[in-house]
Amino acid sequence: MELMNLFSPEKIANVQIKNRIVRSATFMASSEKYGYVGQDLININSKLASGGTGLIISGYTAVDPGGTASPYQECLYDDSFISGQKKLVKAVHEYSDVKFALQIAHTGRLGYHPKYPAVAPSPIPVKETGITPRELTSEEIKELIKKFIEAGIRGYECGYDVVQLHAAHGYFLSNFISPYTNKRTDEFGGNIENRARIIINIYNGLRDELGKKFPIMIKLQIDDFIPDGLQFEEGIKFAELFSEIGFDAIEPSGGSEETRVLTKKSYPCLIIKSSDDENYFLPYAKKIKPLMKNCKLILVGGIRDPLQAEKIIQDKNADFISLCRPLIYEPNLPNRWKEGDLSPAKCISCNNCFPRFRDDAVCCVTKNQLEKKKN
Numbered sequence: 159m160e161l162m163n164l165f166s167p168e169k170i171a172n173v174q175i176k177n178r179i180v181r182s183a184t185f186m187a188s189s190e191k192y193g194y195v196g197q198d199l200i201n202i203n204s205k206l207a208s209g210g211t212g213l214i215i216s217g218y219t220a221v222d223p224g225g226t227a228s229p230y231q232e233c234l235y236d237d238s239f240i241s242g243q244k245k246l247v248k249a250v251h252e253y254s255d256v257k258f259a260l261q262i263a264h265t266g267r268l269g270y271h272p273k274y275p276a277v278a279p280s281p282i283p284v285k286e287t288g289i290t291p292r293e294l295t296s297e298e299i300k301e302l303i304k305k306f307i308e309a310g311i312r313g314y315e316c317g318y319d320v321v322q323l324h325a326a327h328g329y330f331l332s333n334f335i336s337p338y339t340n341k342r343t344d345e346f347g348g349n350i351e352n353r354a355r356i357i358i359n360i361y362n363g364l365r366d367e368l369g370k371k372f373p374i375m376i377k378l379q380i381d382d383f384i385p386d387g388l389q390f391e392e393g394i395k396f397a398e399l400f401s402e403i404g405f406d407a408i409e410p411s412g413g414s415e416e417t418r419v420l421t422k423k424s425y426p427c428l429i430i431k432s433s434d435d436e437n438y439f440l441p442y443a444k445k446i447k448p449l450m451k452n453c454k455l456i457l458v459g460g461i462r463d464p465l466q467a468e469k470i471i472q473d474k475n476a477d478f479i480s481l482c483r484p485l486i487y488e489p490n491l492p493n494r495w496k497e498g499d500l501s502p503a504k505c506i507s508c509n510n511c512f513p514r515f516r517d518d519a520v521c522c523v524t525k526n527q528l529e530k531k532k533n
């Protein structure tokens with residue numbers, strides 16, 4: 159059986175993607191020390207590019223030194239990072255039909271940099287660490303908006319095809335969306351429009367600088383899955399608003415470290431125990447998709463079976479499907495499916511790819527153990 163829909167081309171704004179398979183942003187903890195591109199990162203992305211993925215989204219890339227998650231996380235907060243990033247983009251573009259998106263981010267209340275205390279819209283203690291982030295002034299928020307815009311522009315200069323704002327999983331931009339973490343009473347807090355303001359201002363800044371030639375996507379928190387957090391009834395309104403103002407693609411997601419502590423559910427990376435747990439954001443996508451105007455919907459979360467992926471695209475419940483953990487195990491997965499091996503991804507979604515120690519590189523521990531046993 160041929161996967162006619164999954165392997166058909168589609169555009170995000172002016173950028174043609176050869177198929178409907180996206181590599182969801184994945185922090186691999188594999189840059190050189192303090193965020194510079196090295197050979198490891200080039201090798202990881204080259205493998206993905208040769209493996210058949212249509213659009214690769216980078217790992218979350220810091221827009222500010224205070225918004226980094228690890229010394230081995232990519233950064234683009236000043237021009238010193240440009241030459242390495244250009245090499246990385248060039249390596250991916252060697253595979254001429256593969257597109258590359260830069261995900262830009264700030265850790266927000268989840269920051270733990272020894273030199274820079276965590277910052278957030280409001281000083282709400284983080285459940286897991288007990289750390290209370292410092293509340294930003296509105297002037298400081300405006301400074302960070304500028305930093306997001308500057309990092310996006312640098313991304314364009316480096317040759318990336320698309321930019322994605324990381325506004326999910328409890329990081330900085332999602333801290334504004336969630337009523338659990340945003341208690342502000344100024345222009346950046348309160349009603350939906352105010353909580354969306356930081357994202358709208360970044361969006362407008364990028365559009366003013368680069369026009370339509372650089373598509374802007376967003377990974378968007380649509381549910382915190384905790385009491386007093388963002389509920390889907392509001393999450394869907396954010397999606398509609400961002401579609402209306404002109405975002406080119408939305409990748410809905412949800413949950414955060416807070417969710418894991420309070421509910422023991424591992425959103426955004428659910429541990430999948432049976433096929434019933436797969437495609438876990440599909441019910442949300444079905445509700446969001448009819449509201450999208452010219453904005454594409456990228457479905458992430460537990461997609462493992464190519465036949466189901468094909469049906470999701472065929473039924474127009476999403477324009478693209480997005481994979482993270484399966485591509486850590488099998489960077490060649492899209493080619494495998496295209497060549498007719500339609501067995502599901504080998505990834506068992508155990509989450510052992512998350513490093514046990516903060517500075518360890520991400521890898522598929524399960525696959526490595528299996529290979530060790532074989533030898």
Ligand SMILES: Cc1cc2nc3c(=O)[nH]c(=O)nc-3n(C[C@H](O)[C@H](O)[C@H](O)COP(=O)(O)O)c2cc1C
Nearest residue numbers: 182183184185217218426427459460481482483520
């Ligand atoms: C090791 C690891 C690193 C991740 N890094 C990021 C990231 O940098 N940015 C992001 O938006 N999501 C990140 N995610 C979440 C994934 O992009 C994705 O939303 C989630 O894993 C669900 O997709 P999956 O079931 O295909 O793994 C990460 C997930 C894992 C397992």
